[in-house]
Amino acid sequence: MKKLANYVQGRWQEGTGEGTTLYDPVLGTPLVKVCAKGVDMAAAYDHARTQAGPALRRYTYAERAGLLAQVAQVLQASRDNYYDISLQNSGTVKNDTAVDVEGSIYTLGYYAKLGSRLVDGQVHLDGDSTSLAKDNAFASQHIEVPVRGVALLINAFNFPAWGLWEKAAPALLSGVPVVVKPATATAWLTHEMVKDVIEAGILPEGSISIVCGRPEGLLDALNGLDLVSFTGSAETAATLRQHPRIQHDGVRFNAETDSVNCALLDPEATGSDLLVREVVRELTIKSGQKCTAIRRIFVPEASYDAVAKGICEKLQGITVGDPRNESVRMGSLVSQTQKKAVTEGIELLAKHCDVLFDGRTQTSMQVDGNDHACVAPMLFGTRDPDNLALVHETEVFGPVATIMPYRDIEHAYELARRGMGSLVASVYGEDTDFLAQAAVRLAESHGRVHVINSAVAKVQTGHGNAMPQSNHGGPGRAGGGQELGGLRALAFYHRLAAVQAAPEVLARLAAQ
CATH class of the missing domain: 3.40.605.10 (Aldehyde Dehydrogenase; Chain A, domain 1)
Structure with missing residues (x-):
């Protein structure tokens, strides 16, 4: 060899x-x-x-x-x-x-x-x-x-x-x-x-x-x-x-x-379609193996069920498996070692969160045998993010994210900050004043703030893409670099x- x-x-x-x-x-x-x-x-x-x-x-x-x-x-x-x-x-x-x-x-x-x-x-x-x-x-x-x-x-x-x-x-x-x-x-x-x-x-x-x-x-x-x-x-x-x-x-x-990056939907829930599309993309690109991937999703309490449903419906159309198969949209993790780590992380979250989308049973897997490193996407949820430190401290480095409701926007900022420093946060909505305010509030604990409304939906570079024009890095847990x-x-x-x-x-x- x-x-x-x-x-x-x-x-x-x-x-x-x-x-x-x-x-x-x-x-x-x-x-x-x-x-x-x-x-x-x-x-x-x-x-x-x-x-x-x-x-x-x-x-x-x-x-x-x-x-x-x-x-x-x-x-x-x-x-x-x-x-x-x-x-x-x-x-x-x-x-x-x-x-x-x-x-x-x-x-x-x-x-x-x-x-x-x-x-x-x-x-x-x-x-x-x-x-x-x-x-x-x-x-x-x-x-x-x-x-x-x-x-x-x-x-x-x-x-x-x-x-x-x-x-x-x-x-x-x-x-x-x-x-x-x-x-x-x-x-x-x-x-x-x-x-x-x-x-x-x-x-x-x-x-x-x-x-x-x-x-x-x-x-x-x-x-x-x-x-x-x-x-x-x-x-x-x-x-x-x-x-x-x-x-x-x-x-x-x-x-x-690594960091537990987040996505935040505005209090009026006017950017929910934009958020849903981006969450699904971040769950599936590189099989979720990105230090910038969305791990926590914050939505208004009244929108929790609808947003979760929207993400789940799109995930059902994802085919996972051998990238040599043209029908496959999402490939594998890089190794059996990573598969073991991600699987253990999924099992840990499943003990404490609601399983909203279970890729193990709801995803089409196009791969032969069991000796592969493919892991299907998983969406978890918790209605009590204040008392579940696990979701703010644990990153499963694969196609895994957790959705959580917030009471008001100050509560959302508090939840985002509990990641203790992340590479990127993304914000979705149409209210210009809110989007500008959110960018300032999130900048303190995130190296990059990705702000999306319908005007930039077709040209935005993606929550997880680190562009050379913009800072890449973050405070605290994200490394401080x-x-x-x-x-x-x-x-x-x-x-x-x-x-x-x-x-x-x-x-x-x-x-x-």
């Missing part, structure tokens, strides 16, 4: 161990192996810092943007291969793969376009200078300069393509080399994309490296001037934060973690410093 090689120190290296086998989650057939045993991470980071970093920084921002555009072209040329790998390794239908693959290419193109407009140079001024002495004889100017370390990108299993490039694009545009550590279960697609880019010879050697599997010393060999950008579970993020390199040495750490958001993404890969000097020195800085 093919073993995926790691690319570090400017060359491909196979791991020296037996490795871990990746499987087709629908058919159960073995695909490839990954192994990082024997990879010298200290040498890998050192090569990236000392060789790739200086080479990248010799380019201007606009020139690096041009490199990103070429990377996007390389990926575009191999789209069909990526779709095939995703079908086998992630078990996703074509439309779901598009969210991952096409989304990654779009994000690269977006940062290539943004970067082409940046003023050339190694220094970016942050605001105007501020006087520190009489007659402005001594002043302070904040500047941003690219980090001279390496960025370790640790990615989740659900978006092996987009998860890579949404981090790598702003890092490379900033002139910072990256080492990619994809989630093992779906590492094949990430590996194939990186391999195609390396073989194209677009980037300076070592600008992008990849390690698949579990290397020893992944964080041990970092230093205080390096960076880690992580996507995954809150539990894993908490473990990483305790590592000495992060906790004591100050390695900059950004985390985007920030990604994307246009040029804001570059801030993580730059250092902010205050320069205190004579006005003529600061003027020379500005001239650079």
